[in-house]
Amino acid sequence: MAVRTMAEFVAAGEQPEYLFWVGCAGSYDARAKKVTIAFTKLLQEAGMSFAILGNEESCTGDAARRAGNEFLFQMSALQNIEVLNGYEVQKIVTACPHCFNTLKNEYPALGGDYEVIHHTQLIDQLISEGKIRIGKGMESKKLTIHDSCYLGRVNGEYIAPRSVIDHLQADVEEMAASRSRGLCCGAGGAQMFKEDEPGDQRVNSARIDQILETGASVVAANCPFCITMLMDGLKAKEKQDEVMVLDISELIVQSNDL
Amino acid sequence: MAISQIIFILISLVVFSLAFVQFGFVIRNIRLGRPEKIVGHTGWRWKNVLLVAFGQKKMFKRWIPAIFHFFIYTAFLLTQIELIEILIDGAGGYHRFFADKMGGFYTFLINFIEILSVLAFVATVIFLWRRNVLKVPRFFNAEMKGWPQLDGNLILIGELLLIIGIFSMNGADVLLQQIDPANYPDTGTLAISSWLGPSLFEGLDSNFLHIIERGGWWLHIMVVFGFLTYLPHSKHLHIFFAFPNVYFTRRRSRGEMENMPEIMNEVKSMMGLVEDTGAEMGEDIPQFGAKDVFDLSWKTLLESYTCTECGRCTSVCPANTTGKKLSPRKVMMDIRDRLDEVGKNLKSGKPEFVSQDSTGAKLSAQNYDDGKSLFDYISSEELYACTTCNACVESCPVLINPLEPILAMRRYDILTNSAGPGDWLPMFNSVENSGSVWQMPDERAAWTKELDTD
Numbered sequence: 001m002a003v004r005t006m007a008e009f010v011a012a013g014e015q016p017e018y019l020f021w022v023g024c025a026g027s028y029d030a031r032a033k034k035v036t037i038a039f040t041k042l043l044q045e046a047g048m049s050f051a052i053l054g055n056e057e058s059c060t061g062d063a064a065r066r067a068g069n070e071f072l073f074q075m076s077a078l079q080n081i082e083v084l085n086g087y088e089v090q091k092i093v094t095a096c097p098h099c100f101n102t103l104k105n106e107y108p109a110l111g112g113d114y115e116v117i118h119h120t121q122l123i124d125q126l127i128s129e130g131k132i133r134i135g136k137g138m139e140s141k142k143l144t145i146h147d148s149c150y151l152g153r154v155n156g157e158y159i160a161p162r163s164v165i166d167h168l169q170a171d172v173e174e175m176a177a178s179r180s181r182g183l184c185c186g187a188g189g190a191q192m193f194k195e196d197e198p199g200d201q202r203v204n205s206a207r208i209d210q211i212l213e214t215g216a217s218v219v220a221a222n223c224p225f226c227i228t229m230l231m232d233g234l235k236a237k238e239k240q241d242e243v244m245v246l247d248i249s250e251l252i253v254q255s256n257d258l
Numbered sequence: 259m260a261i262s263q264i265i266f267i268l269i270s271l272v273v274f275s276l277a278f279v280q281f282g283f284v285i286r287n288i289r290l291g292r293p294e295k296i297v298g299h300t301g302w303r304w305k306n307v308l309l310v311a312f313g314q315k316k317m318f319k320r321w322i323p324a325i326f327h328f329f330i331y332t333a334f335l336l337t338q339i340e341l342i343e344i345l346i347d348g349a350g351g352y353h354r355f356f357a358d359k360m361g362g363f364y365t366f367l368i369n370f371i372e373i374l375s376v377l378a379f380v381a382t383v384i385f386l387w388r389r390n391v392l393k394v395p396r397f398f399n400a401e402m403k404g405w406p407q408l409d410g411n412l413i414l415i416g417e418l419l420l421i422i423g424i425f426s427m428n429g430a431d432v433l434l435q436q437i438d439p440a441n442y443p444d445t446g447t448l449a450i451s452s453w454l455g456p457s458l459f460e461g462l463d464s465n466f467l468h469i470i471e472r473g474g475w476w477l478h479i480m481v482v483f484g485f486l487t488y489l490p491h492s493k494h495l496h497i498f499f500a501f502p503n504v505y506f507t508r509r510r511s512r513g514e515m516e517n518m519p520e521i522m523n524e525v526k527s528m529m530g531l532v533e534d535t536g537a538e539m540g541e542d543i544p545q546f547g548a549k550d551v552f553d554l555s556w557k558t559l560l561e562s563y564t565c566t567e568c569g570r571c572t573s574v575c576p577a578n579t580t581g582k583k584l585s586p587r588k589v590m591m592d593i594r595d596r597l598d599e600v601g602k603n604l605k606s607g608k609p610e611f612v613s614q615d616s617t618g619a620k621l622s623a624q625n626y627d628d629g630k631s632l633f634d635y636i637s638s639e640e641l642y643a644c645t646t647c648n649a650c651v652e653s654c655p656v657l658i659n660p661l662e663p664i665l666a667m668r669r670y671d672i673l674t675n676s677a678g679p680g681d682w683l684p685m686f687n688s689v690e691n692s693g694s695v696w697q698m699p700d701e702r703a704a705w706t707k708e709l710d711t712d
C-alpha cells in the first residue's frame with residue numbers, strides 16, 4: 001500500500017488524522033528505515049489516516065541545537081514550522097524520541113504548536129482499541145527494555161513501551177538500571193556525529209554489559225539512535241548473533257509475522 | 259551584668275556581623291548573573307519546597323543515605339528551638355529560661371531533641387565511615403581532592419562536637435539539679451541524659467560538674483557560631499539555599515533548551531518571515547551563549563552555591579562513569595569557584611580588573627575583565643562529552659540542573675568562538691544544505707519504495 005504525502009492529501013481535498021514525522025534516521029539510515037516500514041505497516045493495518053511530508057520534511061534540528069548551533073536549529077525549525085503550519089497539521093506521530101521532543105517541547109516557542117505523540121504511545125493506544133493484533137511470535141522469549149533518554153527521563157514516558165510489551169507475553173527481565181535510572185546509549189547531545197572524548201570505554205559498551213547481564217536475547221528499544229548504538233556495541237563484543245535489538249513496532253510486526 | 263554575659267554578647271555581635279557580610283557577598287555574587295524571569299505558579303513552587311526541600315523526596319531514591327541524612331536534618335531543625343533558649347540564657351544570664359515556664363512541654367521538647375541527637379550522632383559516625391573507611395566512590399572523583407574532601411569531614415566533625423556539647427551540658431545538669439535545685443530548675447526525666455549523666459559524671463564534685471555543664475554549653479554555641487560564619491565557604495550552604503533553589507525551579511520542560519529570541523528573529527528576517535526590523539546584527543556580532551558567570555542565569559549561580567557536592571549526578575553520568583573528564587558536579591563547583599573569584603576581585607575594586615576599553619573607569623561588573631573566564635575552569639573536552647541524557651538533572655536531590663550551563667557554554671564555543679569538534683562540521687553542513695543530518699543522494703521519501711518490496 002502506498003504512503004500518501006501531505007501534498008497529495010491536500011490535492012484531494014482531504015486532511016489526514018496524523019502526520020507521520022519520519023525523521024532523518026527513519027528516512028535514510030538503513031536500520032532505522034526498517035523501523036519506519038514496520039510502523040507504517042502497523043498504521044496501515046489499523047486503518048489509520050496518516051500522511052508524511054515526504055521531501056518537504058527536513059531535520060528537526062535537535063542535534064544542531066544540542067551541539068550549540070542555534071542558528072542552524074532555528075533555520076531548520078522555522079522552515080519545518082512554515083510547512084507544518086501551511087498544511088494546518090494538528091497531530092504528529094513520530095518513531096524518533098529526539099524528533100518527538102523537539103517537535104513537542106521546542107517548536108511551540110517558535111510558533112509551532114501541535115499535539116505530538118511518540119509511536120510507542122500510539123501503538124499502545126491502537127492495541128487497547130483492538131486495532132492492532134498481537135501474535136505469538138515473541139511469547140516466552142527473554143526480553144529486556146532499554147529506555148531512550150528523550151522518551152523516558154526527558155519526557156517521563158516509561159509506561160507506553162512497557163504496556164505494549166506486556167501484550168507480547170515475553171519473559172521480561174528489566175535491567176537494574178532501568179526507567180529513570182536507565183543508562184544512556186551514548187548518542188544524544190549530537191554525540192552520534194562525533195568521536196568520543198578519551199575515556200575507559202564507550203557508553204554503549206557499558207550499556208551492553210548491563211544488557212548481557214539480564215541474559216535477554218531481545219532488547220526492546222524505542223529510538224533509532226539507541227538501536228544503532230546498541231547494535232554497534234553488540235558487534236564490538238561479538239554478541240550480534242546472540243542478542244537482537246528491535247524497535248517496539250518491529251516486535252509487534254515480528255510477533256505477527258506480518 | 260556578669261562578665262560571661264558581656265563576652266557572650268560581644269561574640270554574638272561579631273559573629274552575626276561577620277555572617278551578615280559573608281552572606282551579603284554570596285547574594286551579591288548571585289545577582290551578577292543574567293536576569294531570568296522565574297515567576298508565577300506559587301502553589302506548585304510551595305509544593306516543591308514542601309516535598310523536595312522539607313520532605314527530601316528525591317533523597318529517598320537512595321534509601322540508606324536518605325535515612326541517615328534525615329536524622330541529621332531533623333535534629334538540626336529541632337535543635338534550633340534549643341538554640342533560642344541558649345541565646346536568651348547567654349545574653350540574659352539565665353539558666354534554662356524556658357524550663358519552669360513550659361514545664362512538661364519543656365521536658366518533652368528536650369527529650370525529642372535528645373533522641374534525635376543520638377540518631378544524628380549515629381548517622382554522623384556512619385557518614386564519616388562511608389567517606390573515610392568505606393570510601394564510597396562518589397566522594398573520590400578528581401574534583402573532590404583537597405578542600406572539598408576536608409570540607410565534608412569538617413562539617414561532620416563539627417556535627418559530632420555539637421552533639422557532645424549538648425550531652426555534656428544536659429548530663430551534668432541532671433546531677434546539678436539534685437545538688438543545687440535553686441539554680442538548676444527541674445527538667446524532668448531526660449531520655450538520654452538522665453542515665454548518661456550519672457553514669458559518666460556520678461561522684462564528681464559540684465564545681466567540676468558546673469565546669470562540664472558550662473563547657474558543653476559554650477562548646478555547643480561556639481560550634482553553632484562557627485558554622486554560621488563557615489557556611490558561606492562550604493557546600494553546607496545547601497541547608498539554607500536548598501529552599502529558595504527548589505522554590506525557583508524552572509517550569510520549562512527538561513526537553514526544551516532555552517530559546518534564543520535574538521537568533522530566532524534574525525533567522526526569521528533572513529527567511530523573509532517577518533518585516534526586517536532594521537535591527538540587524540551588524541559588524542559587531544553580539545556574544546551568544548555563556549563565556550563567564552555574568553552570562554549564566556542568576557538561577558544557575560544560585561544552584562552553584564546550593565550544590566552539596568554529593569556527587570549523585572556524577573555517579574550516574576554516562577560520560578563520567580565511562581572514564582571521560584566530564585563531571586556534572588565539577589561543572590557546578592567550577593561555576594561557584596569562578597563566581598567566588600570574580601566576586602572577590604570586584605570587591606577589591608582594583609583598577610587592574612577594569613577592561614582595557616574602560617581604563618580609568620571605576621571597577622564594576624560591566625567593565626570587569628581579569629583575562630579569565632569559565633573556560634579556564636571547564637574545558638571544551640568536558641563540555642563536548644555530554645550526551646544531554648538528563649541523568650544528572652534527574653538525580654539531584656536539590657533540583658540543580660548541570661546540563662543548562664553545559665549547553666550554554668557549548669553555545670558560546672560554537673556560536674561566538676566558532677570552535678567545537680571538527681567532526682560536527684559535516685553534520686552542520688548537511689543540515690544546512692540538504693535538511694538532513696547525513697548528506698544522502700536519495701530523496702527523503704525514497705524509503706516508501708521499499709515498503710512493498712519488503
Ligand code: SF4
Nearest residue numbers: 575644645647648650
Ligand atoms: S546530561 Fe550530560 S552531564 Fe548530565 S548526566 Fe548526562 S552526560 Fe552527564
Ligand code: SF4
Nearest residue numbers: 565566568569571654
Ligand atoms: S549538582 Fe546536585 S547531585 Fe550533583 S553534586 Fe550538586 S547537589 Fe549533588
